[in-house]
Amino acid sequence: MTQSTLPQPIGASLARPRARRILEGRGRYTDDIVLPRMAHAVFVRSPHPHARLVSIDAEAAKQGEGVIRVITGKEVAEHTQSYSAVHELFAGMRAPRQWPMVVDVARFQGEPVVAVVADTRAHAEDAAELVVIEWEPLDAVSDGRFGMTEDAPVIHAELGSNIAYQGTVATGDVDAAVSKSEHVIGGEFRFGRHTGVALEPRSIVADYQAADRALTVHQSHQSPSQQQDIYSRLLGLDENKVRVNTPDVGGAFGIKQQLYGDELATCILSKIVNRPVKFVADRVESLSTDIHARDHNVRARLAVDRDGRFTGLDVDDCFGVGAYSQYPRSSIGEGSHVLRLSGAAYALEAYRSQLTMVLQNKNLVGHYRSVGHPIAVAVTESLVDQAARKLGIDPLEIRRRNYIPDNAYPYKSHGGFVFDALSQHACLEKFAKLVRYDERRAEQEALRKSGIYRGIGIASFVELSGTGPEYYGKGGARVSAQDGVHVKLEPSGKVRCFPSVSDQGQGTDNAIGQVVAAVLGIPFDDVSVISGDSENAPYGGGAWASRGAAMGGEAAYRAAEALRDNVLLVAASILQARPSDLAIRNGAIVNAADGTERMTIAETARIGYFRQDLLPPDLQPEFSVVRHYVPRRQPFVISNGIQGSYVEVDVETGFVTLLEHVVVHDAGTLINPMIAEGQIRGGVVQGIGAALYEEILYGDAGELTTGTLADYLVPMSFEMPDILVDHVNVPLAGSILGAKGVGEAGTAGSSAAVLNAVNDALAPLGALITQIPMTPERILRALGRVP
Amino acid sequence: MDDCADISLTVNGERVTRRVRARTNLVDFLRDDLALTGSHVGCEHGVCGACTVRVDGRITRGCLMLAVQADGATVETIEGRSDGGHLRDLQQEFHQRNALQCGFCTAGMLLTADELLSQSASLTREGVREHLSGNFCRCTGYQPIIDAIMAVAEKRGIAR
Numbered sequence: 024m025t026q027s028t029l030p031q032p033i034g035a036s037l038a039r040p041r042a043r044r045i046l047e048g049r050g051r052y053t054d055d056i057v058l059p060r061m062a063h064a065v066f067v068r069s070p071h072p073h074a075r076l077v078s079i080d081a082e083a084a085k086q087g088e089g090v091i092r093v094i095t096g097k098e099v100a101e102h103t104q105s106y107s108a109v110h111e112l113f114a115g116m117r118a119p120r121q122w123p124m125v126v127d128v129a130r131f132q133g134e135p136v137v138a139v140v141a142d143t144r145a146h147a148e149d150a151a152e153l154v155v156i157e158w159e160p161l162d163a164v165s166d167g168r169f170g171m172t173e174d175a176p177v178i179h180a181e182l183g184s185n186i187a188y189q190g191t192v193a194t195g196d197v198d199a200a201v202s203k204s205e206h207v208i209g210g211e212f213r214f215g216r217h218t219g220v221a222l223e224p225r226s227i228v229a230d231y232q233a234a235d236r237a238l239t240v241h242q243s244h245q246s247p248s249q250q251q252d253i254y255s256r257l258l259g260l261d262e263n264k265v266r267v268n269t270p271d272v273g274g275a276f277g278i279k280q281q282l283y284g285d286e287l288a289t290c291i292l293s294k295i296v297n298r299p300v301k302f303v304a305d306r307v308e309s310l311s312t313d314i315h316a317r318d319h320n321v322r323a324r325l326a327v328d329r330d331g332r333f334t335g336l337d338v339d340d341c342f343g344v345g346a347y348s349q350y351p352r353s354s355i356g357e358g359s360h361v362l363r364l365s366g367a368a369y370a371l372e373a374y375r376s377q378l379t380m381v382l383q384n385k386n387l388v389g390h391y392r393s394v395g396h397p398i399a400v401a402v403t404e405s406l407v408d409q410a411a412r413k414l415g416i417d418p419l420e421i422r423r424r425n426y427i428p429d430n431a432y433p434y435k436s437h438g439g440f441v442f443d444a445l446s447q448h449a450c451l452e453k454f455a456k457l458v459r460y461d462e463r464r465a466e467q468e469a470l471r472k473s474g475i476y477r478g479i480g481i482a483s484f485v486e487l488s489g490t491g492p493e494y495y496g497k498g499g500a501r502v503s504a505q506d507g508v509h510v511k512l513e514p515s516g517k518v519r520c521f522p523s524v525s526d527q528g529q530g531t532d533n534a535i536g537q538v539v540a541a542v543l544g545i546p547f548d549d550v551s552v553i554s555g556d557s558e559n560a561p562y563g564g565g566a567w568a569s570r571g572a573a574m575g576g577e578a579a580y581r582a583a584e585a586l587r588d589n590v591l592l593v594a595a596s597i598l599q600a601r602p603s604d605l606a607i608r609n610g611a612i613v614n615a616a617d618g619t620e621r622m623t624i625a626e627t628a629r630i631g632y633f634r635q636d637l638l639p640p641d642l643q644p645e646f647s648v649v650r651h652y653v654p655r656r657q658p659f660v661i662s663n664g665i666q667g668s669y670v671e672v673d674v675e676t677g678f679v680t681l682l683e684h685v686v687v688h689d690a691g692t693l694i695n696p697m698i699a700e701g702q703i704r705g706g707v708v709q710g711i712g713a714a715l716y717e718e719i720l721y722g723d724a725g726e727l728t729t730g731t732l733a734d735y736l737v738p739m740s741f742e743m744p745d746i747l748v749d750h751v752n753v754p755l756a757g758s759i760l761g762a763k764g765v766g767e768a769g770t771a772g773s774s775a776a777v778l779n780a781v782n783d784a785l786a787p788l789g790a791l792i793t794q795i796p797m798t799p800e801r802i803l804r805a806l807g808r809v810p
Numbered sequence: 811m812d813d814c815a816d817i818s819l820t821v822n823g824e825r826v827t828r829r830v831r832a833r834t835n836l837v838d839f840l841r842d843d844l845a846l847t848g849s850h851v852g853c854e855h856g857v858c859g860a861c862t863v864r865v866d867g868r869i870t871r872g873c874l875m876l877a878v879q880a881d882g883a884t885v886e887t888i889e890g891r892s893d894g895g896h897l898r899d900l901q902q903e904f905h906q907r908n909a910l911q912c913g914f915c916t917a918g919m920l921l922t923a924d925e926l927l928s929q930s931a932s933l934t935r936e937g938v939r940e941h942l943s944g945n946f947c948r949c950t951g952y953q954p955i956i957d958a959i960m961a962v963a964e965k966r967g968i969a970r
Contacts, residue, residue, distance in 0.1 A: 038905045038906050039905075039908065042904075042905055042908070042910055042913065043905060045910060045913030045916055046892070046897075046900070046901040046904055046905060046910065046913075047848075047888070047889070047892040047893075048846075048847075048849075048887065048889040048892055048917050049847025049848065050847075050848070050913050050914075050916075051847070052847075052850070052914065054841075054847075054851070055841075055847035057845075114832030116937070143882060144835075145831070145833070219948075219950055220946075221912070221914075221948060222850070222852045222858060222860055222912070222914040222948050223850065223852070223912065223913050223914045223945060270913060271912075271913065273850070273912045273913070273914030274911075274912040274914060274949055275912075276948070303851075305854055306852070306853040306855065316865055316918075367885060382880075493895065499887070503949030527911075528910070528912030528913060528949055529911060530908070551926050555910070670892065697907075697908050698908060699909065701908045701950060701951075701954060702948075704951035704954075705911065705948075705949045705950050705951045706951075706952055707951060708951035708952070709948070730857055731853075731857070732853050732857035732858060732946075733854065733855070733857055737946050737947065737948065739942075739943040740938075740939045740940075740942040740945070740947075740952040740955070740956065741936075741939040741940045741943045742943075743939070743951060743952050743953070745953055746951060746953055756946050768948075769951075
C-alpha cells in the first residue's frame with residue numbers, strides 16, 4: 024500500500040494534543056511529583072577516577088538536620104543482585120560485574136559512594152558534605168589506545184585486561200584491493216565524547232510499599248517495561264507488583280534508556296527507609312554520569328581505482344567505553360555499528376572493519392541518539408570527499424558512481440545486512456535540486472577570490488532502526504523488540520489507546536492516535552493516547568532505535584483493524600446487514616458501497632456495552648483489542664538519506680558560520696510530516712553540536728573538566744541554520760503501514776556533512792581536519808595558524 | 811538551623827506570605843513552596859533558561875535569584891501568564907508548528923518570546939534567534955520556535 028492510499032489522517036500534520044497542557048505550564052515531569060512522607064536522596068560521589076575505598080565516616084552526616092539515613096554502597100548492595108552486560112552476539116565480549124554504588128573500588132569520577140536520605144534535598148546536600156571518605160588513589164586509564172597496551176593499569180582485575188571486545192568483520196581481500204588500487208586515501212579520525220543533555224535531568228521517585236512487597240517507580244525514562252523487568256529481577260520482587268510509570272519526560276535521546284546505579288539505589292533506599300524517595304540529578308551529575316557517547320579513534324583507508332570507483336575500505340576503531348558496559352543493553356552498540364555500517368552506502372567488494380572496545384576510568388559510554396552511525400558515516404564520507412578531491416571528481420558524482428546500484432536490491436551488504444531497497448539515487452537527485460548545487464558551487468568559487476571561504480559538505484547515510492529480536496533477544500538481553508497497542512472503545516464511541524511505545528515529546532502518541540483514527544474511521548479528536556505506564560500498557564520496548572512509528576504504528580494499525588471488525592460485527596447484527604457491506608467513516612456506521620449513514624459508532628457501543636440482550640446469544644461484543652507487532656523479515660528496519668551543509672569558515676578566527684542545512688530522507692510512509700521533520704531537525708542540530716561545540720573532556724588522569732553548561736557547549740538558536748527537509752517515501756516492506764524510523768536520521772549524517780563542509784572550505788588552503796568537535800582552535804591548528 | 815526570613819510578594823496575582831530559608835532560590839520556592847511546577851530546573855547555574863519567570867515585569871532566571879530578593883515583588887510564572895491570556899497567540903503558534911517536543915524548555919521560551927514581542931517595534935528572524943540564545947532547546951533544533959514567534963510578530967505587524 025502506498026502513502027496515498029492509506030486513509031486520512033495518516034499523512035496529516037496534526038498538532039499534538041499532549042502539547043497543550045505543557046504550553047500552559049501544566050506538564051507533569053517526575054520532579055513535579057510529590058508523595059506523602061516523601062524523602063530526598065543525594066549521593067556522595069567519587070572524586071577520583073580510580074581509587075580504593077578505605078573508610079567512610081558518616082557520623083557527622085547522620086546528625087545533620089532532617090537526615091533520615093546515611094547508607095553506603097555496601098549496604099545498598101545487600102538488597103540487590105549485581106549485574107553485567109555482555110552481548111552474546113559478540114563472541115568473546117567481556118563485561119565487568121556492577122553494583123549500584125561503589126562497594127570497594129571507584130572506577131570513574133562521579134560514581135555514587137554514599138547515599139544521604141533526608142526530609143528535604145537541601146538537608147540531604149548539607150549532610151552529604153559532612154561525609155568523610157578516605158581513599159587510596161590508583162593509577163587511571165583515560166585514553167583508549169593507551170588502555171589497550173600492556174603498560175596500562177588493569178581496571179577490572181577479574182578481566183585480566185582492559186579489552187572488553189575485539190572483533191573483525193571482513194568481506195573480500197582488502198589488502199589486495201589496497202595494493203592494486205591507484206589511490207589510497209587514509210586518515211585517523213577522532214570523535215570527542217558527548218552526551219544527551221536532556222534539559223530535564225534524570226529523575227526518579229521510588230515508592231516501596233512493604234505491606235504489599237510492591238514497588239511503584241515514577242521515572243524519567245524511555246522504557247517502562249524494561250525497567251519493570253529489571254527492578255523486579257534485581258530486587259527479588261514479583262513482576263506484577265512492580266509498576267514503572269514514566270510521566271512527561273523532558274528529553275531522553277537514549278541517555279534515559281538504561282539502568283543507572285543511583286536510580287536502582289533510590290528504589291533500594293525507599294525499601295530501607297520505608298517511604299517514598301526522590302532523586303533528581305543536578306547538572307554536574309548529569310554531565311558526569313549520564314551515558315556518554317562516541318569516544319572513538321578510527322584509523323581508516325579507502326582504496327580507489329583511477330575511475331573513482333571504490334575498491335576497498337579498511338577501518339580500525341578503538342572505542343573507549345568507560346568503566347563498565349551499560350546495563351542491560353551493553354555498550355557495544357556504537358562499536359558494532361562502526362563494524363558493520365562503515366561504507367554501507369557503497370558497493371564495496373573488499374571490506375575489513377576491526378573493533379577494539381576498551382575499558383577506561385571514565386563514565387560509561389553507551390547509547391545516545393543515532394548510536395555509532397555518526398562515526399561510521401563521518402569516517403566514510405570524509406574519505407569519500409577526500410577521494411573526490413584527489414581525483415578531481417565532483418563529490419556528488421563520486422557518490423553516484425559508487426552507491427549500490429538501484430537494480431542490485433535486495434543487496435547483501437559488506438557489513439552483513441540485507442538491504443531491501445535503499446533509495447539513495449533518488450535521494451541524491453532530489454537533494455541536488457533542492458540545494459541548488461551548481462549555483463552554490465559557483466557562488467563558492469566566486470567568493471574564494473575575495474578571501475571568503477565557504478564549503479559544501481555532503482553525507483550519505485544508511486541507518487538501522489526498529490531493531491528486531493535478532494539483536495537483543497538473541498544476544499541474551501531482556502529487551503523487548505516487540506510493541507503492542509491496546510485499543511478500547513468507550514460506550515460513548517470515543518476511543519482510548521494504550522501503546523507500549525512511550526513518548527518523550529517525539530510525537531509517537533500522535534502517530535498512534537492518527538493511525539487508529541484513520542483505520543477505525545473516527546475523528547482524531549475522538550482518540551486519546553495514554554502511554555508510559557507499565558501497569559496499563561502492553562509489554563513492549565518503549566522508545567528506542569527510532570521505532571515508535573514503525574513498530575507502534577503498525578501495532579496500532581492492526582489493533583484498530585481488529586476493533587473495527589469487531590464493531591462492524593455488532594453493528595451488522597443490529598442492522599441485519601453483512602459486516603462486509605458496512606464501513607466506519609467519520610464516526611458513523613455507513614454502507615460501504617454508497618456511504619449512507621446507518622447508525623453512529625456511539626449507538627453501536629451503547630448497545631454493545633449496555634444492551635447485550637438485543638444481540639444474538641452467541642455474539643459477544645469485543646470492544647477492547649490488543650495487537651502486537653515485531654518485524655521478522657530483518658533484524659533492523661533499514662533506511663537511508665543524504666544531508667548537505669553549507670558553511671563559511673573565518674580563517675582568521677577559526678569560527679564556522681552555518682549558512683544552510685539540507686536533508687533528504689526516506690522514512691517510508693510519513694504518518695505526520697510536521698512531526699517527522701521536527702525529529703529530523705532536532706537530530707540534525709544534535710549532530711551539529713557534536714561537529715562544532717559539544718565535548719566532554721577528561722584530563723590525562725581521568726578527571727572531568729566539563730562539569731557545567733558553560734564548559735559543555737550546547738547549540739543555541741543564533742548559531743543554528745534553518746534546515747530544509749524533504750523526503751523520498753519507499754514504504755517498509757512487510758508492514759501494512761510502511762513507516763520506517765525517523766528519530767535518529769538527522770544525527771546520523773549531520774556531523775559528517777558539517778565536517779565535510781568545513782574541509783571543503785579549507786581545501787584551497789591545503790588544510791584538513793579529521794577531529795570533531797571542530798573547535799576554532801582545532802581549525803586554526805589545521806590551518807597551521809596556531810601551534 | 812538555616813537563616814530564615816519572612817517574605818511577602820504577589821505571585822500570579824495572589825498575595826503570598828511565607829517564611830523561607832535565606833538560601834532558597836526563587837524557582838525552588840515557586841516549585842516547592844507554592845507548587846508552581848511549570849517553571850523548570852534545568853541547570854541551576856543560569857545557562858539553560860528553563861527556570862525563566864517574570865519579576866516586576868522583567869524576565870529573570872529563577873535559579874539566579876533568591877526567594878528573599880523577591881520580597882515585595884510581583885512574580886509571574888507560566889501558569890499565571892497563561893491563565894491571564896497573555897500568551898494565547900504564542901501558545902497557538904507553538905502548538906500548530908510543533909515548536910515543542912519534550913516541553914521542558916517551553917515555559918522559558920514562551921516568557922522570553924512574550925517579552926521580546928512586547929518590547930519590540932520590529933523583529934527580524936535573526937533578531938529572534940539572537941534574543942532566544944539564553945534559552946536552550948534540545949529537541950526542536952529551534953527552527954519551529956523561531957517560526958512561531960515570527961508568525962506572531964507578523965500578526966502583530968512588527969515582523970521585518
